[in-house]
Amino acid sequence: MKKITLKDIGKHFGVSISTVSKAVRDSHEISTELKLKIQKYAKENNYKPNKVALSLLNKSTKTIGVVIPNILNYFFIQVLYGIEKIANEKGYNIISCISDESNEKEGKTLEVLDAGTVDGLIMSLTNDSDLNKNIGYLQEIASSQIPVVLFDRVSDAINCDKVIVDDYESGFKTTEYFINIGCKNIAVITPIGNSNIGKLRVDGYKKALHKNGISFDEGMVLNIEPKHDLDLEMSFLLNYKKIDALLCLDEITAVKVQSIVKERGYSVPGDISIIGFTNGQLSKYVTPAMTMVSQHGKYIGEIASKMLIKRIEEPDGGEPFETKVIKTSLIVRESTKKIN
Amino acid sequence: MKKITLKDIGKHFGVSISTVSKAVRDSHEISTELKLKIQKYAKENNYKPNKVALSLLNKSTKTIGVVIPNILNYFFIQVLYGIEKIANEKGYNIISCISDESNEKEGKTLEVLDAGTVDGLIMSLTNDSDLNKNIGYLQEIASSQIPVVLFDRVSDAINCDKVIVDDYESGFKTTEYFINIGCKNIAVITPIGNSNIGKLRVDGYKKALHKNGISFDEGMVLNIEPKHDLDLEMSFLLNYKKIDALLCLDEITAVKVQSIVKERGYSVPGDISIIGFTNGQLSKYVTPAMTMVSQHGKYIGEIASKMLIKRIEEPDGGEPFETKVIKTSLIVRESTKKIN
DNA sequence: ATGAAAGCGCTAACAG
DNA sequence: CTGTTAGCGCTTTCAT
Numbered sequence: 001m002k003k004i005t006l007k008d009i010g011k012h013f014g015v016s017i018s019t020v021s022k023a024v025r026d027s028h029e030i031s032t033e034l035k036l037k038i039q040k041y042a043k044e045n046n047y048k049p050n051k052v053a054l055s056l057l058n059k060s061t062k063t064i065g066v067v068i069p070n071i072l073n074y075f076f077i078q079v080l081y082g083i084e085k086i087a088n089e090k091g092y093n094i095i096s097c098i099s100d101e102s103n104e105k106e107g108k109t110l111e112v113l114d115a116g117t118v119d120g121l122i123m124s125l126t127n128d129s130d131l132n133k134n135i136g137y138l139q140e141i142a143s144s145q146i147p148v149v150l151f152d153r154v155s156d157a158i159n160c161d162k163v164i165v166d167d168y169e170s171g172f173k174t175t176e177y178f179i180n181i182g183c184k185n186i187a188v189i190t191p192i193g194n195s196n197i198g199k200l201r202v203d204g205y206k207k208a209l210h211k212n213g214i215s216f217d218e219g220m221v222l223n224i225e226p227k228h229d230l231d232l233e234m235s236f237l238l239n240y241k242k243i244d245a246l247l248c249l250d251e252i253t254a255v256k257v258q259s260i261v262k263e264r265g266y267s268v269p270g271d272i273s274i275i276g277f278t279n280g281q282l283s284k285y286v287t288p289a290m291t292m293v294s295q296h297g298k299y300i301g302e303i304a305s306k307m308l309i310k311r312i313e314e315p316d317g318g319e320p321f322e323t324k325v326i327k328t329s330l331i332v333r334e335s336t337k338k339i340n
Numbered sequence: 341m342k343k344i345t346l347k348d349i350g351k352h353f354g355v356s357i358s359t360v361s362k363a364v365r366d367s368h369e370i371s372t373e374l375k376l377k378i379q380k381y382a383k384e385n386n387y388k389p390n391k392v393a394l395s396l397l398n399k400s401t402k403t404i405g406v407v408i409p410n411i412l413n414y415f416f417i418q419v420l421y422g423i424e425k426i427a428n429e430k431g432y433n434i435i436s437c438i439s440d441e442s443n444e445k446e447g448k449t450l451e452v453l454d455a456g457t458v459d460g461l462i463m464s465l466t467n468d469s470d471l472n473k474n475i476g477y478l479q480e481i482a483s484s485q486i487p488v489v490l491f492d493r494v495s496d497a498i499n500c501d502k503v504i505v506d507d508y509e510s511g512f513k514t515t516e517y518f519i520n521i522g523c524k525n526i527a528v529i530t531p532i533g534n535s536n537i538g539k540l541r542v543d544g545y546k547k548a549l550h551k552n553g554i555s556f557d558e559g560m561v562l563n564i565e566p567k568h569d570l571d572l573e574m575s576f577l578l579n580y581k582k583i584d585a586l587l588c589l590d591e592i593t594a595v596k597v598q599s600i601v602k603e604r605g606y607s608v609p610g611d612i613s614i615i616g617f618t619n620g621q622l623s624k625y626v627t628p629a630m631t632m633v634s635q636h637g638k639y640i641g642e643i644a645s646k647m648l649i650k651r652i653e654e655p656d657g658g659e660p661f662e663t664k665v666i667k668t669s670l671i672v673r674e675s676t677k678k679i680n
Numbered sequence: 681a682t683g684a685a686a687g688c689g690c691t692a693a694c695a696g
Numbered sequence: 697c698t699g700t701t702a703g704c705g706c707t708t709t710c711a712t
Contacts, residue, residue, distance in 0.1 A: 111388070292598050
């Protein structure tokens with residue numbers, strides 16, 4: 001038997017649909033006797049108010065859309081986990097969409113989410129969406145449809161709440177950490193070279209070099225792409241110059257790079273110290289366990305979720321948009337050590 | 341300006357709402373001139389038919405609910421990825437819920453999903469849901485509300501389509517693999533001892549021992565729980581008997597166990613060979629790289645998604661329920677080797 | 681070629 | 697106490 005409705009119940013008892021509605025919601029307006037009968041019947045038949053109808057009525061779906069570029073990336077999973085946790089506590093559901101680093105899929109996803117399915121949107125942009133038509137679309141949505149919170153990969157062109165990592169600062173601090181333990185030839189390996197956050201981290205890196213009197217060398221920044229042969233590229237880099245530190249801008253790259261470096265006979269951290277971004281599940285268990293920059297993904301998700309729900313629920317009191325910066329922390333393990 | 345509706349457009353042109361509806365959907369019933377005007381206006385104002393209204397009308401939400409026990413587990417992520425991929429291709433969205441291995445949260449989640457929000461449900465049960473009130477509830481949903489597909493952690497008590505791994509066979513084959521490379525003292529470490537799949541794998545293990553004339557020893561099966569001290573438990577196990585092979589029933593356990601074993605001075609695979617379940621991101625990068633049983637998570641997700649959507653879209657032609665068994669494969673790496 | 685009306689399932693305001 | 701009405705946004709007959 002398919003889902004039972006108020007109408008069905010009403011028919012069964014020969015009463016009106018609004019009476020039933022009131023009865024199941026235990027209104028004082030209904031006689032106790034009738035209420036009991038109806039409630040019993042409703043329970044037995046597993047009646048539940050249809051959410052879709054309620055959504056239409058209340059103009060609120062109690063769901064929030066989450067768009068992330070890559071679900072196989074532990075950082076995003078952590079953020080998703082944080083978002084879900086808070087959303088769940090506050091009675092919201094999550095529609096999760098994966099843009100797969102594709103502008104096109106990102107756009108399609110926005111179309112769906114912009115059609116009344118969700119009360120708000122939490123999103124991290126695809127890698128190259130800075131030069132992306134979706135930006136305009138998103139700005140449109142944020143400004144006139146539903147609240148939007150951007151995290152991690154954000155864009156200045158969109159006016160909304162944001163939660164970001166202090167990428168510049170973080171690139172700076174990490175580089176100084178290398179310098180403080182005695183490293184001088186510090187290379188950067190980035191799979192996110194054309195994203196804003198990648199650029200910021202590299203800028204921080206440059207700043208740290210500059211401050212410490214080390215001249216910046218373009219050749220020490222290795223931009224990699226999924227299709228590239230990392231092994232080969234690393235071989236060029238290692239032959240290019242004597243290197244004593246490697247800063248990798250995501251976890252999987254860090255782990256792969258460490259493995260390549262070890263295979264080529266370098267000792268980590270004896271010859272080369274390595275630090276990676278994103279403290280996920282991988283870095284802890286490889287040998288040597290890797291020193292990582294933790295972005296506190298779960299926390300970012302929680303914050304984003306809270307900000308969004310606040311926007312959704314508060315009469316758009318028009319608090320000015322906020323950008324929260326989450327500080328990273330360095331989790332020091334065995335892939336770095338002081339050179340004496 | 342908030343979302344624009346047909347009514348708004350109608351008012352603007354002084355025509356009826358149904359005319360507008362037809363116009364935006366390019367009906368031949370409307371004069372070209374009017375159609376063009378309306379369509380232009382609609383585009384300019386970013387009109388999009390409200391999905392919620394459509395859902396109510398069509399009694400179809402074009403979304404499917406996914407309930408997984410643990411999002412920080414790579415197997416489930418892979419499944420989710422596979423589900424999303426297919427669903428997306430077929431125009432469905434995913435509402436993802438995390439039951440966090442809690443019966444209670446699982447139940448709440450079902451309540452929400454059972455209220456007309458989704459057209460179908462893909463789910464893996466919480467660890468101990470065999471002795472779980474939700475089972476009855478789920479059976480109720482599956483039998484009378486919406487199609488349900490269970491994967492991995494399923495239950496016989498629920499009558500629906502299922503996608504499972506050949507856990508018994510897989511426990512058997514893996515154990516025989518150990519035996520074939522010369523191992524005799526094979527221990528099992530399971531964090532999922534009270535789940536069906538955990539039991540099946542252990543049963544397969546027993547069968548292989550038996551077939552090869554090795555007697556089964558209860559003490560060689562180590563049930564662990566999140567709160568337990570794995571280090572300590574492993575120490576007991578290693579002192580209990582000389583062990584030359586360890587079968588770990590999930591990836592993170594495998595990695596941790598290998599790390600503990602190495603720390604205690606054993607060589608892997610020299611002294612002890614190790615195999616783990618779930619070929620995720622971890623096992624490939626630890627040292628030594630671990631031999632793993634791949635369950636083909638993404639493929640499982642794709643299959644589940646296809647089965648569900650077929651049920652949703654096909655006039656419930658009442659094909660009998662199917663249980664698809666996905667064969668595992670052994671990815672041999674360096675944590676196992678032949679003993680001579 | 682356009683519009684009125686019904687209905688998806690529900691709630692709320694208002695009558696009786 | 698119970699019922700009628702209207703309306704959320706949309707599509708779909710069925711008039712006109």
